[in-house]
């Protein structure tokens with residue numbers, strides 16, 4: 173993109189180039205002063221900016237939005253889209269539905285009905301249904317006890333996850349996980365520190381690396397495993413009574 | 420994990436023409452290209468269920484890989500399952516009869 177623009181002298185009609193951001197100049201032909209109006213706006217409009225892709229959850233319309241924008245409106249269905257990122261520290265119960273990212277810091281405690289974001293990172297204790305459009309990362313020290321849903325779920329070593337239901341495309345597990353039903357429509361990978369105990373597991377590809385543990389009723393089918401994208405209902409079946417802590 | 424006297428454990432190949440029913444237990448690795456139904460299927464080390472292979476029934480091994488295109492259905496016990504877990508959930512998990 174050019175960092176110069178053309179200015180026409182109001183006195184003699186001479187056309188000359190001036191740098192973006194200039195607010196006045198002198199005509200190189202008639203030597204008279206030329207004020208430049210509104211150039212600040214023009215400068216703002218031509219500065220290249222990072223963009224991010226936002227897919228409207230209401231209508232599925234895909235749009236490119238300036239990455240530092242805090243909100244926008246869907247061009248197709250006019251729904252207001254909150255794009256803010258949230259970092260949760262300490263105790264919180266604020267509503268967290270955004271197209272930005274949500275991070276639960278170590279030591280944080282969160283209680284709510286549903287957290288929905290682009291990427292969710294958990295290092296605290298979270299009691300809410302978690303739905304991440306892109307990725308859900310559960311880090312060491314995290315405690316999760318509600319259904320989780322995201323195309324990509326990474327459970328790092330040192331987390332404790334006991335949930336009713338998991339819906340994902342890819343699940344990568346490096347710590348203990350106990351669940352009623354797991355659907356990993358593309359792949360399930362259990363790393364050497366991972367331990368998965370579930371009643372029902374559905375996937376297309378499974379790898380249990382040496383040292384990893386997998387116990388449960390497993391179904392591996394080559395066909396398309398349909399991923400449920402509706403928000404998961406809070407499970408009435410509690411697995412905590414059975415096994416609150418896997419040793 | 421049991422030791423195998425430094426001798427390299429053998430790998431058992433079951434090629435695509437195999438159509439077996441019943442149990443199978445191998446001392447090392449199992450490479451399955453064919454079909455085994457019913458089980459139990461057991462390998463001391465690693466089990467690979469390759470693309471287009473089919474297995475069903477209880478399965479036990481140290482590690483496991485089911486390639487895309489492979490089929491499996493049944494109860495699995497893979498890896499060093501902690502003994503207290505076996506005691507507490509053994510029956511529900513099908514580890515104890």
Ligand SMILES: [Zn+2]
Pocket residue numbers: 228229230231232233246247248249250251
């Ligand atoms: Zn829309």
